[in-house]
Amino acid sequence: MPPRDFLLLLGVCFVWGTNIPVTKWVVQDMAVPPLFFAALRFGLVGLFLVWALRPVPRQLGRLFLISMGVGAAHFALLFMGLTLADASSAAVAVQLGMPFSTVLAVIFLGERIAWRRTLGIIMAFAGVMVISVDPQEFSLSLGVILVAGSALTGAIASILMKQIDPLPPLRLQAWVGLLSVLPLALLSGLLETGGWDAFAAGGWAVWIATAFAVLAVSIFGHSAYYVLLKRHDISLISPMLLMAPLLAILIGVTILGEPLTLQLVIGALVSLSGVLIIALRSEKAKVKPDPEIAV
Numbered sequence: 001m002p003p004r005d006f007l008l009l010l011g012v013c014f015v016w017g018t019n020i021p022v023t024k025w026v027v028q029d030m031a032v033p034p035l036f037f038a039a040l041r042f043g044l045v046g047l048f049l050v051w052a053l054r055p056v057p058r059q060l061g062r063l064f065l066i067s068m069g070v071g072a073a074h075f076a077l078l079f080m081g082l083t084l085a086d087a088s089s090a091a092v093a094v095q096l097g098m099p100f101s102t103v104l105a106v107i108f109l110g111e112r113i114a115w116r117r118t119l120g121i122i123m124a125f126a127g128v129m130v131i132s133v134d135p136q137e138f139s140l141s142l143g144v145i146l147v148a149g150s151a152l153t154g155a156i157a158s159i160l161m162k163q164i165d166p167l168p169p170l171r172l173q174a175w176v177g178l179l180s181v182l183p184l185a186l187l188s189g190l191l192e193t194g195g196w197d198a199f200a201a202g203g204w205a206v207w208i209a210t211a212f213a214v215l216a217v218s219i220f221g222h223s224a225y226y227v228l229l230k231r232h233d234i235s236l237i238s239p240m241l242l243m244a245p246l247l248a249i250l251i252g253v254t255i256l257g258e259p260l261t262l263q264l265v266i267g268a269l270v271s272l273s274g275v276l277i278i279a280l281r282s283e284k285a286k287v288k289p290d291p292e293i294a295v
Contacts, residue, residue: 013240015221020094021252023209024090027083040195045219047177069157074150081144088264089141089264098155102117102278124271127267169223
């Protein structure tokens with residue numbers, strides 16, 4: 001990989017890995033309602049990419065369903081989960097999108113998987129279970145469950161995405177942003193209060209965090225990722241992309257003050273190893289895993 005592309009990949013890992021701790025800080029520490037923040041983020045993505053909306057896609061109905069999966073539903077569950085779960089645990093749980101996609105592809109698309117990818121799926125889920133189970137009470141963390149649910153909605157959308165005409169990444173981002181705003185805004189209006197007041201009270205720090213999520217994570221991160229996919233095999237890129245959740249864990253522990261427990265370390269190692277197996281075996285099977293549209 002040329003140094004220019006390696007630096008670009010590092011940039012993608014940095015913005016994706018930083019995104020979850022930053023979002024957790026916004027919705028928990030700064031008390032910005034999660035559904036409101038998700039609606040605001042998608043509204044700004046749609047605004048910045050309004051120029052990319054045309055021509056209008058032919059399959060708008062299916063694109064709406066996809067937008068709910070990778071947009072409104074995905075981010076509603078993810079952001080609500082981040083109010084309850086550590087950023088470190090959430091960064092691992094959201095990686096379940098890849099094993100979920102693989103299982104759904106087997107069920108609905110008739111794809112076949114060998115024992116190695118099956119092992120990877122089992123490891124990915126087992127690692128998240130290790131992280132999410134409270135050994136003292138034998139109960140599951142609701143926050144991690146919500147984050148895993150967000151990964152599932154993204155996986156469902158990735159299956160639907162295989163059934164529509166291919167769209168340029170920025171046009172897809174623009175439509176996902178546009179179609180996700182209203183459902184999220186309606187949910188926020190029904191379930192939350194004080195969104196604008198909390199956002200304004202956060203001052204410049206929250207505004208910078210919002211700009212980072214829109215410009216760096218959604219627009220730069222995914223555009224750069226697709227550029228790299230066109231130039232290099234996923235077998236080269238996938239192992240390096242695991243730097244993103246590792247960075248999220250590092251930020252969660254060092255900056256947000258989250259505990260680095262043996263349970264988290266073991267769970268993360270098992271789960272991320274499983275995700276890596278799935279990614280590498282998917283490349284050998286010539287089935288490239290679908291990335292989340294806006295992490």
